[in-house]
Amino acid sequence: MPVKTLSDGRKAWQRRDSKSQLTRWFFTLIGVAIFVWCWNRISEATTWFFVWDAPSIAGDILARATPPRWSYIEKLWVPIWDTLNIATLGTIGALILAVPVAFMAARNTTPSTLFIRPIALLIIVSTRSINSLIWALLLIAIIGPGVFAGVVAIAIRSIGFCAKLLYEAIEEIDVAQTEAIASTGASRWQVMAFGIVPQILPAFAGISVFRWDINIRESTVLGLVGAGGIGLQLSSSLNVLAWPQVALILIVILMAVVLGEWVSAKVRSAII
Template sequence: MSRSSEQTAIWRHRTTRQQLMLWFGWLGLVMLFVWCWQLMNRETMWFFVLDAPRQAADIGGRMWPPRWEYLPELLIPLWDTINIATIGTIGGVLMAVPTAFLAARNTTPSPRFLRPVALFIIVTSRSINALIWALLLVAIIGPGILAGMVAIALRSIGFVGKLLYEAIEETDPLQVEAVAATGAGRAQVLNYGIVPQIMPAFWGISVFRWDINIRESTILGLVGAGGIGLKLQGSLNTLAWGQVSVILLLILGTVVVSEWISARMRHAII
């Protein structure tokens, strides 16, 4: 066979059909984006959008300088916010731990009944934002920090429960089998075979959730759930921009400190 008659295969990343399908797919995404953009902005008043930079500069000018003499009035609301986050996290963790063990495949006593119920609780908690929980609880039990603490707790169940039950399912089965081989009962297997493996993850998840709850609890006062958000709402309603700037700076400082504490604790634990 002559060399000229030999056919050399040419490698291509995609065939012509695949390339066309890719281009049509991108075209469809662009068309979908344009349609969604038009749908969402059909009632937008672009005059106000174009005027937004000037309005933002005007409000920023009114917020400076901050009214630092207002700071002492914020210490108690700030302490309430920290308590809302801390106690709410503890309550959420206490409810999330049994929920996680019921949701994990390797620890649930009833895969057909209790596991779906536990998963439903986790999904429900994660689906509803803390602000919505607070709105509901303020209507049910009245305004105050109790509504905020319960809202944070209910919101934390889904976060802690999901990550914890995934950690339980990822435990080393050989260690569990070794404990079971000694003749240990179900409770002893959990206590000595599974719990020691998930403790680092448990503490890391709990501290991380507390850090998140510090941020979320700062705005619960906007709906009457107590804390520093209540002061922020009052300052916004009275257009006291000097006070607003102090509150925002205090919230920023609190979040930075909580982030630092959370990082140090996770580093020490994990």
């Protein structure tokens, strides 16, 4: 405990000693200097006239977008259905691939911690590190534009997310249950089927619903790069400055996201 001596000779407790205080001040000054330098670089690359004029531009767009063009709703049913299909099929595909990756990544189920586990972890990191829009752009160049490219992009993006949470759940299981099953002479696969899988099923269900909810949000914008869904209608309306149509599309997207959130909340509450 740092203690300093007062002028009258009494001992007083202090939270940090002089060296720690100087160190903290030093790093604080460095942080402030870095912030000022970054702000200057941002300021040099920013056209502040447009920033100050942004409220009036936003007000003008809002006025042009009001009221929404409700008659355009007839052309949005199929795109929003495609968006929900992209999110759902992409999530299912990701879960099918994520389950074996998770078992290979978990320390207590991987066949080899030296070779297999690093490969599984590399798959998890690589699929999580690239945004779904980037995957969609790559897949459109490979397999062409359309809903299928969006489904594959969502699936690849979701593998790492689902596998990471699932392998962490596998590593946190109750070992006593698996040991009890193994003591009966059960094989490795029987231990996995009757000792591990039942323990991770609630986590698996929660991860699945949570990722599906996220994928609904991500799939709404994949159409901006040509991967199908309602984002394609949004991109077309933005290109022709049809602001009433844009307003209606944003409302439909909001309702789809709210619906997905409601469904996921109900499923999670039923699981928990």
